[in-house]
Amino acid sequence: MxxxxxxxxxxxxxxxxxxxxxxxxxxxxxxxxxxxxxxxxxxxxxxxxxxxxxxxxxxxxxxxxxxxxxxxxxxxxxxxxxxxxxxxxxxxxxxxxxxxxxxxxxxxxxxxxxxxxxxxxxxxxxxxxxxxxxxxxxxxxxxxxxxxxxxxxxxxxxxxxxxxxxxxxxxxxxxxxxxxxxxxxxxxxxxxxxxxxxxxxxxxxxxxxxxxxxxxxxxxxxxxxxxxxxxxxxxxxxxxxxxxxAEIWSDDRVPTSRAEVIARMEPYIADHLQAGGSLHQITRHMLGLFAGQPGARAWRRILSEGATRPGAGLDVLQAACAAVPSMHQPDVAQ
Missing domain, CATH: 3.20.20.70 (Aldolase class I)
Structure with a gap:
């Protein structure tokens, strides 16, 4: 495009x-x-x-x-x-x-x-x-x-x-x-x-x-x-x-859900970790993904505290996901 x-x-x-x-x-x-x-x-x-x-x-x-x-x-x-x-x-x-x-x-x-x-x-x-x-x-x-x-x-x-x-x-x-x-x-x-x-x-x-x-x-x-x-x-x-x-370009494809966004980020994060990068370098940008949703505070806390620890991996992201009750419910963007 x-x-x-x-x-x-x-x-x-x-x-x-x-x-x-x-x-x-x-x-x-x-x-x-x-x-x-x-x-x-x-x-x-x-x-x-x-x-x-x-x-x-x-x-x-x-x-x-x-x-x-x-x-x-x-x-x-x-x-x-x-x-x-x-x-x-x-x-x-x-x-x-x-x-x-x-x-x-x-x-x-x-x-x-x-x-x-x-x-x-x-x-x-x-x-x-x-x-x-x-x-x-x-x-x-x-x-x-x-x-x-x-x-x-x-x-x-x-x-x-x-x-x-x-x-x-x-x-x-x-x-x-x-x-x-x-x-x-x-x-x-x-x-x-x-x-x-x-x-x-x-x-x-x-x-x-x-x-x-x-x-x-x-x-x-x-x-x-x-x-x-x-x-x-x-x-x-x-x-x-x-x-x-959908709203700006009238794209009729189904919007990507928050859960799908995370699923797409996982292999990217895995490659980054494999190359010697840290989890925090990526997940610091993801803290607002669930803003306004139930579990948003727990999501931010787990990522903020866990991602900076030495050796932090995808298990931290998975733990943060588990704390979000709306993880597998339909998303509604504001």
Whole structure:
């Protein structure tokens, strides 16, 4: 499936969360949703000999790599590497407000210099065999979103970008932590919807504060090209992804049950353990699978406590399953 269709619903790039194990887990619930990697810096790939950060399973497709950086030539090299690895999309981060990202002069701070972003994505697109996209904020610090966001979008369009994901909040580069920047600045969905109308040739997706599949559908029905969901897709994955194929793509195949998701994860986990990995590296992403269901607390406790013990194996997962009374009952995604 092309990313053009899968981008109707995507799972946001989230540092320390959306690694390859998380993406494999999410893929067991939705065949169609576009999955994003954690942000990987172009410097790590080009100068840091960190190509291992690009590893992913073919089962994850469609999957997009998010890059961080502001050196156009370096980003172009990293893009070429991503294409060689088989990613379906390369995305440039123009939204992360963390101090570490700011010190590298990329992320949300690039909202102040859209021309730099335009130069970067132009050079990335010139060497890419897949779509090059941008994820940005509506502005930073004292910028006026109604003025800066159209300028950014105009620059992206002129650079040949077709798809932009807009986090509908400003970012404050000083005074707020990354966590606070995801919660404190007010959301401005109407502005993003106006940009979708004002830039009809741009495929604009909306991000920020969307925590129910119903709300994602509402944005799509109002004309948004796509919706990106972050923390809710991680903490309540089945509620978001379990019904997504039917609700977003009208896929008439029977949704995968939670029990089936676990059954599909078992051989993947066994292979990981056989290769010397730890159970916790995978099951930490599965803690929210039964969110809102009877037995969810026991499921989380058994996995949290048991998976970190030396030599922990599939018996821990099986014990967690045994503590969930709804394990073999029909699933109802929210």
């Amino acid at each position: 092309s990313t053009h269709n899968s981008a109707r619903l995507s799972v946001a790039p989230m540092m320390a969360w959306t690694d390859r194990h998380c993406r494999f887990f999410h893929r067991q619930m939705s065949r169609h949703a576009l999955l994003y990697t954690e942000m990987v810096t172009s410097a790590a790939l080009v100068r840091g000999d960190a190509r291992h950060l690009l590893q992913f399973s073919d089962a994850e497709h469609p999957v997009a790599l998010q890059l961080g950086g502001s050196d156009a030539d370096e980003l172009a090299q990293a893009t070429r590497m991503a294409c060689d690895e088989g990613y379906d999309e390369v995305n440039l981060n123009v939204g992360c407000p963390s101090d570490r990202v700011q010190s590298g002069t990329f992320g949300a701070v690039l909202m102040k210099t859209p021309e730099t972003v335009g130069d970067c994505v132009s050079k990335m697109a010139a060497v890419s065999t897949v779509p090059v996209t941008v994820k940005c904020r509506i502005g930073v610090d004292d910028q006026i979103p109604e003025e800066v966001l159209p300028r950014v979008l105009e620059t992206m369009q002129a650079a040949g970008v077709k798809h932009v994901i807009v986090h509908a909040r400003k970012a404050w580069l000083k005074g707020l932590s990354p966590k606070e920047n995801r919660e404190v600045p007010p959301l401005d969905y109407p502005l993003v919807h106006r940009m979708r109308a004002d830039f009809p040739e741009l495929d604009i997706a909306i991000n920020g504060g969307i925590d129910r599949l119903h709300d994602a559908k509402s944005h799509l029905m109002q004309g948004m090209y796509g919706v990106m969901i972050g923390r809710a897709a991680y903490h309540t994955p089945y509620d978001i992804l379990g019904a997504a194929d």
